[in-house]
Amino acid sequence: MNEQDKIISEASSWAVRVEAGLSGADQDAFLDWFTADPRHAEEYDRQRANWSRLDILADWRPEHSTRPNRDLLAPRRETLWGWLRKHRRMITGASLGLAGAAACAVLLMVGIFQPTATPPLATPxxxxxxxxxxxxxxxxxxxxxxxxxxxxxxxxxxxxxxxxxxxxxxxxxxxxxxxxxxxxxxxxxxxxxxxxxxxxxxxxxxxxxxxxxxxxxxxxxxxxxxxxxxxxxxxxxxxxxxxxxxxxxxxxxxxxxxxxxxxxxxxxxxxxxxxxIAWHPRLIDIAEQPLASVVAEFNRRNAPIRIVIADPELAQAEISATLRSDQVENFVRLLEGDSRMKVERDGNQVTLHKKRRG
Structure with a gap:
């Protein structure tokens, strides 16, 4: 198996696993793989598009075949990669790298509410x-x-x-x-x-x-x-x-x-x-909200972890995303990909600094 075949195989496998839902460890592994090589992101998008086309067959019924439908297998829904290209600004602002945005968007919006997998508990x-x-x-x-x-x-x-x-x-x-x-x-x-x-x-x-x-x-x-x-x-x-x-x-x-x-x-x-009970995981839908309000929500729900915005101007930067309230690490990674800010970690505290030009 050459390198390209290996990438295709891995991308196909991840497409299936993401659709089924990822555990916390799987999310980290997927993010590492997705961002390791630009070809990974491209092939993953291609595999997701293929699955999207096949999903359409689930709606097909024999009675539908009395009239030919040349668009039966035509793409009806936008691929993840295409959606991100159009809505790049909605994820974390205009300057976020596309690969990082795609990786985090997948982690935050697909399958993240699956419970942690554990073996059945025998009785007794x-x-x-x-x-x-x-x-x-x-x-x-x-x-x-x-x-x-x-x-x-x-x-x-x-x-x-x-x-x-x-x-x-x-x-x-x-x-x-x-x-x-x-x-x-x-x-x-x-x-x-x-x-x-x-x-x-x-x-x-x-x-x-x-x-x-x-x-x-x-x-x-x-x-x-x-x-x-x-x-x-x-x-x-x-x-x-x-x-x-x-x-x-x-x-x-x-x-x-x-x-x-x-x-x-x-x-x-x-x-x-x-x-x-604010610490309980919940899905948070953020639409063009100031960074300060989003950070405040995460801090409220994730004590003793604390995110600090060091620059008042950065506090007003607008971001949009859909993510789970306990996914602090993924949220921080999302911010790390934003060229407007620099992230500094120190134990349970994460400090956000505005990047200086030059």
Whole structure:
């Protein structure tokens, strides 16, 4: 196989994989391959165009053949490369390199909501899931029962499923659960002796300092402490089973500051709930917005990572893109390809400087 044949084979393979959806590691590998050689970008565009033409056959039916259609296999939709040539300014401004824009556009707009692939969890069995404490490592995992788990940076859980119970231990950090309904197997999350029990609901659990926070976004959970016993209300009165119920829109805080755990429950306004779970990955559609507002949105959703704009003039530069809120690394790479700015990295801080001419 000569070099050109190898490029064709790799481009065809990437076209199929991008269409199916890429994991975080695959996204990085694709970006490295795409930008390594201009021929990679050209051949990838050609392969995508071929697939676009073949997609049209999916709409064909025998009854359509009574009248010849000479345009059946004619290109009906614009290729990615052609679209980028026309809308180059809409991605990151007029001065962004085409290859970099294409690579980032593919990463940000195609298949990025696929959950992280994990092997099925046997019953009985256990597995450990963790998210690295890095710039773009919010992890999304689908457990074998259909439950979706989102781990914030640095979080870790141990999952153990049996025939009668689904048990998750939060080792550290913050995790969101969208629990699949299975009345025969309760879903229980344990955090330092606090049990959060649900049948089918969505809730966020955060372990920090001497307290555990449980925010319920839909459904109902029961929060128990002291080996399954309800935690005493913060007022000091004897606890009841009803005291331990937490409904959608409520936040339960179990404190370990005293000799025995105590729990307080309060209703949280919707805008405050949004701020509390801002780290959850969401698709953000940006249309000709000032860089400052886009950076502010990323900073709000990705603490402790912080992007700083060092030049006030650069803050007003307009950009457009469609990307996932946790894809900070891809967003930074996108900015690195913009000739208007220089990107400086220092740990969890990214500083944007205006490039000086000459």
């Amino acid at each position: 069995g256990s597995a450990v899931y963790a998210a690295k404490d890095a710039i773009s490592t919010i992890e999304q995992t689908k457990l074998d029962d259909g439950t979706i788990v989102e781990l914030n940076r640095g979080a870790s859980i141990t999952v153990t499923y049996t025939a009668t119970e689904r048990h998750v231990k939060l080792n550290h950090g913050e995790v969101n659960f969208n629990v699949a309904k299975d009345p025969s197997r309760p879903f229980i999350v344990n955090i330092d002796g606090v049990n959060v029990r649900a049948l089918g609901t969505s809730f966020n659990v955060r372990r920090g300092g001497d307290a555990v926070e449980v925010l319920v976004t839909s459904g109902l959970v029961r929060v128990d402490a002291n080996d399954g016993e309800p935690a005493a209300p913060s007022g000091g009165q004897p606890a009841t089973q009803e005291d331990s119920l937490v409904k959608a829109g409520q936040l339960a805080v179990v404190s370990f500051a005293a000799q025995s755990p105590s729990m307080s429950v309060r209703t949280v306004e919707s805008d405050k709930i949004e701020n509390m």
